[in-house]
């Protein structure tokens with residue numbers, strides 16, 4: 420009887436410690452190259468990538484299909500290793516996957532055998548020092564954050580595309596990473612759902628302060644979301660130019676300033692393309 | 699519910715027609731007795747316990763053998779999916795042996811184990827293991843790699859990944875493998891029981907066999923009815939819940 424309130428208090432303490440903001444991390448990518456053994460010889464997916472993302476910065480990787488965006492994200496996630504070069508988060512070299520870097524994948528990676536809540540719980544179950552009750556509370560916090568409180572027990576196939584991406588976002592946020600790696604998370608959604616998610620993602624980002632590396636091939640999307648936009652070119656994947664986006668937030672995708680920046684970036688993208696066709 | 703009612707009505711109609719045809723002398727009852735006689739035999743052997751004992755003997759063989767087959771086949775399937783060497787060795791063996799009707803194991807089982815429970819179990823295990831191994835292997839190997847990558851980023855490794863990602867993700871394939879394994883096990887056990895007398899216990903297959911030897915067609919039909927019922931019931935109890943869960947969670951039809 421006596422121990423009961425104490426465990427409650429300590430559970431509450433672990434939950435609030437768990438939900439405390441993780442200090443955002445500085446991400447630095449130095450001279451990273453990566454090639455794959457293709458069927459017709461090696462494919463140079465990335466060549467000499469140098470990129471820095473400051474603490475809490477939102478950086479968009481923008482480039483045409485096949486320029487190595489997903490590859491770069493996988494390297495930062497520690498799912499694959501660069502042929503040469505190094506990746507550091509706050510001075511720690513990336514040598515494998517870690518809870519400090521969570522990924523939202525390009526294809527749907529939600530686990531269909533788990534409910535929405537179960538998916539968010541997955542990463543938390545692997546985090547030591549959390550009681551069952553604490554994990555559930557944390558998971559519910561993130562489902563609330565993405566606006567899916569009422570769908571905690573829904574099966575994945577019952578959710579719309581937009582809702583699924585919200586669950587995926589909650590799942591990536593739940594282990595409280597300092598870096599969020601997002602690979603075209605809204606690519607398969609319709610324009611209206613996407614615009615709603617831009618707003619929500621920006622709100623969540625300003626609330627949870629993450630360093631975000633966000634992959635897209637949608638120029639406007641990059642201009643609405645990013646602090647900086649890194650434009651890539653294919654064959655081999657390189658960073659052509661990095662744009663600073665100094666527009667006030669929240670941004671409207673239909674505003675003139677976004678459109679103006681987008682057309683400047685589009686011109687850069689187009690300029691980098693002939694190298695591919697001349698190949 | 700509606701389906702059950704329809705089916706019961708159908709049975710009653712067919713039974714009534716059959717009964718009256720026999721009553722009119724359409725064929726000799728030695729060849730095909732009237733349904734009421736079969737029911738009579740069922741009631742009698744239920745009362746004197748032979749039917750219950752035989753069913754229990756058969757069920758025990760079936761469940762023990764099936765359980766062993768699952769315990770062996772499932773992990774081997776996962777391993778074969780993960781390790782190329784196993785796939786190219788054991789996987790190929792499984793592919794071959796799966797096409798072998800499992801009654802074909804009976805001669806070998808008899809030589810090895812004699813007319814014992816072990817021989818029956820062996821046949822059932824051989825019927826279960828290979829198809830389950832192949833289904834599990836195919837299921838695990840066909841998984842989208844992104845599940846494993848996602849699990850790795852969240853800190854899942856080794857055994858945790860197998861338990862919490864590979865197996866549940868492959869569950870739809872595993873369930874169909876389990877069903878197929880079950881069907882093979884059940885058929886092979888019946889064939890084996892009809893084929894050989896086992897000194898350690900009389901199963902349904904033996905009852906069927908002796909029904910023939912005694913020219914007791916009421917017994918033959920009665921045992922066949924029990925075999926059908928056991929098969930249906932077990933499938934319902936074993937796979938009903940799993941398939942319901944699949945439907946709710948994965949949204950799979952069927």
Ligand SMILES: Nc1ncnc2c1ncn2[C@@H]1O[C@H](COP(=O)(O)OP(=O)(O)OP(=O)(O)O)[C@@H](O)[C@H]1O
Nearest residue numbers: 455456457462464483484485486487488489490491
């Ligand atoms: N595992 C692999 N094996 C062989 N080649 C690969 C592999 N992964 C990527 N590649 C190659 O590397 C290049 C970059 O691929 P990547 O998936 O990173 O492109 P992307 O920029 O993400 O494209 P998209 O916008 O279409 O998603 C492509 O040419 C691709 O064919």
Ligand SMILES: [Mg+2]
Nearest residue numbers: 488489490525
């Ligand atoms: Mg990609």
